[in-house]
Amino acid sequence: MSNIYDFIVIGAGISACTFASLLNKSSSDLSILLVEHGRRIGGRATTRKSRKNKNLEYDHGLPSINFTEHISEDILKLISPLINSKKLIDISKDILLMNEFGNINNALNHDLIYRSSPLMVNFCEEILNQSINPKNINFSFQTLIKSIKRIHDLWEIKDNNGKLIKSQNLILSSSLLAHPRCLKILNINSLPLRDAFIPGKDKVVDALLKQTKKLTYIMRKVYIFYVSNSSVVQNFNHQYLQIIFTNIIKEDLNFERIVFQRQSDGSIIISLHCSYINNLPEISIDNMIKSLISLFSSYKVFLDLFFEASLIDTMDWRASQPLNNLLPKELQWSDNSKIGFCGDWFDLNSCGGVESAMNSSIRLVKSLTRVDL
Numbered sequence: 378m379s380n381i382y383d384f385i386v387i388g389a390g391i392s393a394c395t396f397a398s399l400l401n402k403s404s405s406d407l408s409i410l411l412v413e414h415g416r417r418i419g420g421r422a423t424t425r426k427s428r429k430n431k432n433l434e435y436d437h438g439l440p441s442i443n444f445t446e447h448i449s450e451d452i453l454k455l456i457s458p459l460i461n462s463k464k465l466i467d468i469s470k471d472i473l474l475m476n477e478f479g480n481i482n483n484a485l486n487h488d489l490i491y492r493s494s495p496l497m498v499n500f501c502e503e504i505l506n507q508s509i510n511p512k513n514i515n516f517s518f519q520t521l522i523k524s525i526k527r528i529h530d531l532w533e534i535k536d537n538n539g540k541l542i543k544s545q546n547l548i549l550s551s552s553l554l555a556h557p558r559c560l561k562i563l564n565i566n567s568l569p570l571r572d573a574f575i576p577g578k579d580k581v582v583d584a585l586l587k588q589t590k591k592l593t594y595i596m597r598k599v600y601i602f603y604v605s606n607s608s609v610v611q612n613f614n615h616q617y618l619q620i621i622f623t624n625i626i627k628e629d630l631n632f633e634r635i636v637f638q639r640q641s642d643g644s645i646i647i648s649l650h651c652s653y654i655n656n657l658p659e660i661s662i663d664n665m666i667k668s669l670i671s672l673f674s675s676y677k678v679f680l681d682l683f684f685e686a687s688l689i690d691t692m693d694w695r696a697s698q699p700l701n702n703l704l705p706k707e708l709q710w711s712d713n714s715k716i717g718f719c720g721d722w723f724d725l726n727s728c729g730g731v732e733s734a735m736n737s738s739i740r741l742v743k744s745l746t747r748v749d750l
């Protein structure tokens with residue numbers, strides 16, 4: 378293979394994996410490289426392997442996958458084999474709601490809610506497994522892209538180690554290189570996507586940059602607690618349970634939901650999701666546990682878990698989910714500059730992040746396979 382890829386995709390989350398899998402299905406000879414900052418695929422819907430305790434592997438981002446009743450035929454085609462083979466499990470019964478009086482009830486939700494089995498990272502793996510010529514899908518992990526340039530009709534991207542990779546087409550599956558938040562995160566002075574073009578050269582890119590600036594996100598901090606395998610854990614009869622807190626609790630404590638995930642050795646990982654818009658008020662772990670104990674005071678099985686829980690990890694998701702000013706689908710591809718965009722930052726059409734991320738990639742592949750690549 379020449380060292381110029383047909384496509385470089387920056388990112389390897391759900392949108393990037395959907396894009397690569399579908400493009401490979403329709404044009405299996407095209408070479409694709411997914412460049413990902415993280416250690417594995419999945420992006421915000423990935424799974425963390427503990428470096429300290431090799432037995433622990435837990436979902437520390439998106440805890441479940443929602444699809445609305447408007448789910449497209451194309452997404453159904455991708456997920457039906459996973460549902461049939463129980464790699465996507467319906468968990469609507471494992472999602473409960475806690476009100477401000479500490480009562481737990483079934484959550485009323487009309488969405489289809491799934492968990493990827495055994496772990497969230499497997500969802501992206503399974504989507505990629507549906508490609509037909511996997512040898513043409515390549516990966517570069519732990520590679521952070523800081524600069525992109527278009528030179529002599531080719532894309533040149535540079536990673537954090539100064540290595541240069543080239544492609545005919547470039548796809549950004551994350552808004553990071555186009556959004557002002559990258560200046561702080563990447564410690565750079567200007568937007569890489571803006572630097573790649575002089576204003577006025579590409580109308581799609583100009584409009585995309587203008588609109589991306591206005592995008593806002595829900596921020597989330599996830600606290601991960603561990604409860605080792607003991608009699609307390611054996612009394613807890615769930616493989617997986619998610620409890621959503623009502624708005625009053627959320628406003629008071631920033632607690633959004635709490636997720637219990639059983640580990641292969643029987644122990645339990647508890648992830649407490651706190652969401653915030655500007656700042657998360659400082660809260661000590663002791664006070665956090667005290668608040669949980671007070672909320673769950675009528676449920677001994679949970680209290681026992683909280684008494685034994687120890688904090689092992691935290692994850693700060695500063696752009697966990699787009700909130701406002703999503704971008705229109707018309708800005709997903711510039712044929713002039715051979716650059717495309719996908720991800721949950723495009724038109725949600727009243728659906729959740731995963732559904733919109735997948736829809737955006739499906740649309741992009743459809744439009745690309747109609748143009749001359």
Ligand SMILES: Cc1cc2nc3c(=O)[nH]c(=O)nc-3n(C[C@H](O)[C@H](O)[C@H](O)COP(=O)(O)OP(=O)(O)OC[C@H]3O[C@@H](n4cnc5c(N)ncnc54)[C@H](O)[C@@H]3O)c2cc1C
Pocket residue numbers: 387388389390391392393412413414415419420421422437438439440443520521522523550551553554597599650694697698719720721722728729730731734
């Ligand atoms: C804690 C949490 C809870 C959530 N809860 C919900 C929910 O309840 N409902 C809902 O609808 N959605 C929720 N989401 C959002 C959902 O997970 C996302 O909408 C979805 O996963 C987006 O997928 P994506 O492919 O668009 O982006 P991502 O998963 O973010 O993929 C983009 C990838 O690009 C990589 N990347 C970015 N910039 C660079 C660079 N310069 N160089 C190399 N790699 C780069 C990133 O590392 C990332 O892996 C939640 C997310 C989190 C984190």
